[in-house]
Amino acid sequence: MKSRTLPGKFLAIATIASLALAVPGPAQAQAADGHWAAPGDPVAADLLEMERVWATLACVPADARYAANKAFVEKFIADDFVGTSPAGPLYTKADMLPKPGTTAPVERDCKVLGAKVRFFTPDLAVIYGSESAIVQDAKGNAAPRELIWTDTVLRRAGQWQIIAVQDMTAPKK
Template structure:
């Protein structure tokens, strides 16, 4: 009897761990897709993804050290195609800490005019799961030279 109970407990534990890993993979894919959509929105001006992935209390820090809110980011994104010809996500790394995830990555962009013509956004986004939904609550952005 004890063997069956122990065996069943181990099977349950293994299943729960597999389910957690699978859920984490699915969440990581969601976060990477959100990062891709945000990157692409810089060239398209489409804020649909940002309205979904940015929390209402979101606060970011831009490359000049200024704070910005979700409302400001949505407005800036709508105007971004005036300045950016393209913006492409290159790499994202995601780490989980319970109901918090830290995503770090970089994007390459090309401006319509001005110098430098090409460069990279390097960033860190903090995602939190609230009410069953993953959203970005904080972001920090840097501008780096093109590789």
């Protein structure tokens, strides 16, 4: 009978170790499943406030909107952020930074309709929500708009930032 060589023993140990890590135990399964934020969770409250601020930026008066938008993007949008707009194209943090002197029509009645936070790890969460506003179209006509969104947030160096979003226009009721 041929004896095992050191590389063979290493391969056997590595295989067993990788299988042990690949098969989720109770702690791994629980972390992967995550949990919904409990009522009154202070971290979830901060994340929901961040979402409220973002949802209402378009309703900030034009003279203050540039500074408010710039401050929000710089603080809460990660440098490696990628989002999907309701129309479909991808956009980045650079695309979100306001251009000085540009004026978009001010929306009105901006509000978060509802949102909830699911933590997957202590530093990773997904926020599911919706928002509405009254928006002017290119012809100047005002119409309601409702967005449904999923935002992924990550805590890096103690700071929560949005790393990805998926927005869609809500179906007409």
